[in-house]
Amino acid sequence: MGKEYEGNNEVESFVDAHLAMLPEIVRVTAPGGSICWQVGNYVRKNEVIPLDYLVYDVMRAFPDMKLRNRIVWMFGHGLHCQTRFSGRHETILWFTKGDDYLFDLDAVRVRQKYPGKRSSKGPNKGELSGNPKGKNPSDIWDIPNVKANHIEKTEHPCQFPVALVQRLVKALCPVDGILLDPYCGVGSSGVAAMLEKRRFLGGELSEKYADVAKDRITEAVSGIARVRPLDMPVYEPSPNEKVAKRPDHFWQQTTDDILG
Ligand SMILES: C[S@@+](CC[C@H](N)C(=O)[O-])C[C@H]1O[C@@H](n2cnc3c(N)ncnc32)[C@H](O)[C@@H]1O
Incomplete structure (x- = not known):
């Protein structure tokens, strides 16, 4: 919401759009299938509006759809706030259609x-x-978010890391099953589907992003997509690295600070 590519949507139109679209998503989801809906917070004049709360409210109209997890996706990079804690997470609501669903934990x-x-x-x-x-x-x-130095970075301002979708695909979508992403941007979910041998249907309003998505998905099929592996640990700089060294005038917490 509020990103340059989405116009001036506000909370009300976010809800209206979900009231129109989620019934269709529910309709085409196979019994036992999953819907994973990833959203963040909308910030209006420094007030935070949690969007997953609004999505959950819309989903409650469907008695078959059961929430199984509210997954917190945390990441290291973003705006440094001065008037509240810097936001470093978004959420994924995972619903299943019915109680007999796939969850491949192994x-x-x-x-x-x-x-x-x-x-x-x-x-x-x-x-x-x-x-x-x-x-x-x-x-x-x-899972690191896709910022300038990320290996998967494209021109899209708000793309998912492939790994975020990959874990969901592995656990929730049967091999050869179909992953549908109606807002697929530059196709990160499509890349994840190809890597995991699932089929993919994507929708995207912007032709520019759809073209990038097609290229990335084709590369994934050919085994040459640039992807950060799902099991790669989050990078921790070694204490000897120049950027990890504390300049003398920077504050350092001491035991005295902690114990008072
Ligand atoms: C948050 S981005 C998704 C990015 C995607 N997860 C990725 O990794 O590239 C949302 C996308 O939805 C697209 N979009 C917005 N409204 C749409 C609509 N009505 N139909 C299809 N796509 C739409 C936007 O152009 C944008 O690329």
């Missing part, structure tokens, strides 16, 4: 923090307590 498990941890009591005392296949990635996902 396809998206991540490495345990403490794989050597053992049970301290009970019948399995002393045994390794973690799942050897990895752990559930939880509903908080730390």
